[in-house]
Amino acid sequence: MSNTLIAPSVLAADFANLQRDIEMINNSDADWFHIDVMDGVFVPNISFGMPVIKAIAKHAKKPLDVHLMIVDPDRYIKTFAELGSNVLTVHYEACPHLHRTLQAIKAEGMQAGVALNPHTNVSLLEDTIQDIDLVCLMSVNPGFGGQSYIENTYNKVAQLKAMIKAKGASTRIEIDGGVTNKNAKQLVDAGADVLVAGSYVFGSENPTETVKGLKELVK
Ligand code: DX5
Ligand code: ZN
Numbered sequence: 001m002s003n004t005l006i007a008p009s010v011l012a013a014d015f016a017n018l019q020r021d022i023e024m025i026n027n028s029d030a031d032w033f034h035i036d037v038m039d040g041v042f043v044p045n046i047s048f049g050m051p052v053i054k055a056i057a058k059h060a061k062k063p064l065d066v067h068l069m070i071v072d073p074d075r076y077i078k079t080f081a082e083l084g085s086n087v088l089t090v091h092y093e094a095c096p097h098l099h100r101t102l103q104a105i106k107a108e109g110m111q112a113g114v115a116l117n118p119h120t121n122v123s124l125l126e127d128t129i130q131d132i133d134l135v136c137l138m139s140v141n142p143g144f145g146g147q148s149y150i151e152n153t154y155n156k157v158a159q160l161k162a163m164i165k166a167k168g169a170s171t172r173i174e175i176d177g178g179v180t181n182k183n184a185k186q187l188v189d190a191g192a193d194v195l196v197a198g199s200y201v202f203g204s205e206n207p208t209e210t211v212k213g214l215k216e217l218v219k
Contacts, residue, residue: 004188004218005031006211007065007174009198010056011047012145018052021202022059028211032065032087034176034196036145039070042094043143050083057084065194067115067176069142070094074101081108089113089136089174092120102131115176117142118150122160129169134194135160140177146199149178154190161191181217188218 008030013021025033035056038047047069057064063086070076073090074097080088088110095101098114105112115136116122125135137156140147157173164171174194175187184195197214204210 002188002193002218004192004215005172005194006214006218007032007034007194007196008201008207008211009034009036009145009176009196011036012198012202014202015048015052018055019059021207022056024207025211026059026061028208029215030062030211032063032194033060034198035064035066035085037066037068037070038143042071042091043069045143050079053080053083063087065089065113065174065196067113067136067196068094069115074104077101077104077108081110085110087111087113087134089115089134091115091117091142092124093117099128099131102128113174115142116156118152122156122163125160126163126167129163129167129171132169132171134172134174136174136176136196138177139175139179142177146203147178149180149183154186157187157190157192181213184214184217 036047038045040046065087066085067089088105102112111133113134114132139149139153172193175192176196179195179197180200201207201210
């Protein structure tokens with residue numbers, strides 16, 4: 001029996017009813033809040049900033065898994081710690097000094113995550129995997145919710161899982177983008193530990209039941 005975590009992505013919530021959707025996550029079988037921060041530079045979209053995250057943090061009763069899709073994330077590490085982030089994930093492609101960035105995230109008391117775009121090979125993490133708490137494999141090109149899952153992600157999960165095992169690391173593997181009941185089980189069988197789901201959860205008729213269904217599926 002696996003203990004796969006489910007992290008609904010707040011990006012797909014109804015921002016005019018944000019508190020309602022936060023409470024849905026609080027009261028559901030979900031494990032984490034996934035929070036997507038986009039700067040319009042690293043990705044071609046802007047999501048939300050500090051005031052909104054502060055409001056989410058105020059009501060959230062589960063850990064905040066913050067995914068930074070921004071250039072130069074080092075500038076904001078302290079701010080995200082102060083906002084109450086539990087996991088802070090930066091993009092490999094945005095960090096010329098990744099090792100230093102990971103140390104800085106941990107120094108602020110957060111778990112350090114690294115996200116890989118679909119084109120970025122997992123082997124690039126060989127020298128840092130022992131310092132990474134979570135690898136977020138992007139299964140869509142980052143920037144938008146509601147895109148289709150990229151099939152090659154299964155191979156990347158398996159490759160990454162083998163690397164983590166070979167290095168004796170305890171890194172978690174998170175999958176982000178296009179996750180549904182159609183691919184969840186196969187992803188977990190390949191080695192995924194955390195599934196992010198945005199439109200599949202919030203676009204459904206009963207998000208609480210959808211989260212429950214996902215959790216059951218990957219048990
Ligand atoms: C994409 C974001 C994802 C997104 C997932 O750039 O990082 O977290 O919200 O949304 P769905 O599940 O709709 O693909
Ligand atoms: Zn994300």
